[in-house]
Amino acid sequence: MSLRIKDVASQAGVSVATVSRVLNNSNSVKPETYEKVLQVIKEMQYKPNAIARSLKVKNTKTIGIMIPDISSYFFPEVVRGIEDVANMYDYNIILCNTDLNRDKEQKYLQVLTEKQVDGMIFMSNIITKELGAKLKSLQIPVVLVSTDYEDLPAVTIDNHEASKRMIEYLIEKGHDRIGMITGKEDDPIAGISRIEGYKKALQDRGREIDCSLIVAGDYRFNSGYQGGKKLLTLSQRPTAIFAASDEMAFGVIKAAAELKLAIPTEIAIAGFDDIDMSQKIVPSLTTIAQPMYNMGAVGMRLLTKILNGEDIETTKIVLDYSLVERETS
Amino acid sequence: MSLRIKDVASQAGVSVATVSRVLNNSNSVKPETYEKVLQVIKEMQYKPNAIARSLKVKNTKTIGIMIPDISSYFFPEVVRGIEDVANMYDYNIILCNTDLNRDKEQKYLQVLTEKQVDGMIFMSNIITKELGAKLKSLQIPVVLVSTDYEDLPAVTIDNHEASKRMIEYLIEKGHDRIGMITGKEDDPIAGISRIEGYKKALQDRGREIDCSLIVAGDYRFNSGYQGGKKLLTLSQRPTAIFAASDEMAFGVIKAAAELKLAIPTEIAIAGFDDIDMSQKIVPSLTTIAQPMYNMGAVGMRLLTKILNGEDIETTKIVLDYSLVERETS
DNA sequence: TTGTACGCGTTATCAA
């Protein structure tokens, strides 16, 4: 078994209380004693047991992250942002992949609270009334990232406006028939908002909305590919396609390539997210850049403020996006 | 404050021992009592405190993962594999990004052991003697993934052979001048092995090794781009380039595009890893497929075996790779 | 089948 605090205490000829004091460098310990104890700790290679400590102090310095899937493109960078500031404030992160599965979600929520995480960052599934209630009833602070619900703290971007902006840009580029591959239609954030933004931009310019130009996707490559095929084989095909995620936009690029359509001359393509790959592929992708790293970092920072009881101006943070013009448009 | 076990005990009119028994469904508790207690637990929404439990039973059901950076392309899928089987065996994962930084590595090692993780998966930095010794001296089981060191448990692929195989394939395709963009030259696994495989394949066919065709990279896009530029502007340029990572291969593709070289007719390109994007870009990338998800899953499975004291045939697991022929060759 | 009571390794209170 490992060493305990009492082992170093007896070795150093002091009480456990004193050792504990130097460990948490609370004042009121004579410099000489302090040095002595530190010495012994080093010699014995004593490592405090954080579990025992947690039991006593009632915090664990760990937070939980719930995401759909770390292996999809959007999340790694967000998680990186979270981890960086978590690390800065001496928190560790427990990573949970929910696969948008309510049961896994439920289970993780349970074990995270059993494991007494100090807080949670949630960016998983669409937040139903039931889930929202659950999240609120937890005795644990939760920060939402890239999603929103009632009065829960959240960091987002203005999806509606961003989407609208992209369409306006496309219109300015002279496109008349603009197709869209949407996100999930029951997703208020990345789904509905972006569709509405698309429609709004068109309506503001007095244009008709042609439903045949809107096809449903699920953010993933394959739905973009299928949707692209569909749109691009229309008798009157669009001259531009806006996909609600970069990954779907890649699918459209593939579809266009198979149909031997030149990008952007015969078909312009735009995405949403600005995942790392978007600038690396040929042709590089025009897209709406979400500050993914920052969404994570800011979300985690907000969480630390809540945990420290710091003053917070607002619990609803809206970050800036930007339109990045590249080679596909 | 939250409910404690004694609260449900008194509410159910039994002792804490009995509640504990139904919680851990140890036998020897009368069915009626069992039901009763379960009922009360549900009613009161009692959630056991895993920290207190851990202190007693001396395990935490959590493991640590050390990786360089979750936001680079190789790792998310490996982590996903780990998390899936961890979840299967009721473990949670604490994710640590080291950035290949010895200090962060050191720090994480310390907090992971303080937090009493049951085991660790390590796939970070090159393992120096010092680090190796440290890893071994930990009282915690460690499994290496995509790296190796002395007698530590490890899951890898045969990098040397895989690299050799790719070059042989390129030679069979009729390529005479094959360039390579390498990994790090102090990395015995993904660096040196792949370089050696390249050389071996050439030598086996009685070919000269032209050092001007070998340029150093660091697995990342930009080094591939730079290396590609260099190789492709040689007076006698290669007809094929093999990059030691897919991300670097993407850089080569970009370089080729800028030089208006047709792929694969004027320049064939091959990568290593088979990250998800490689099949999605246009043209899709010929590459060596590493079973990333499985490397994580198998590594974690091995760790659970070690933790459960199960019989293990071998602690050195070598997984199969495959050559995936796509449009860039 | 059930209950009492001790111990897990800390921190913190209170006295000295």
Next chain:
DNA sequence: TTGATAACGCGTACAA
């Protein structure tokens, strides 16, 4: 400036 000792919430002898 220090030390004894009571918590923290749970599991598990041991006794009943």
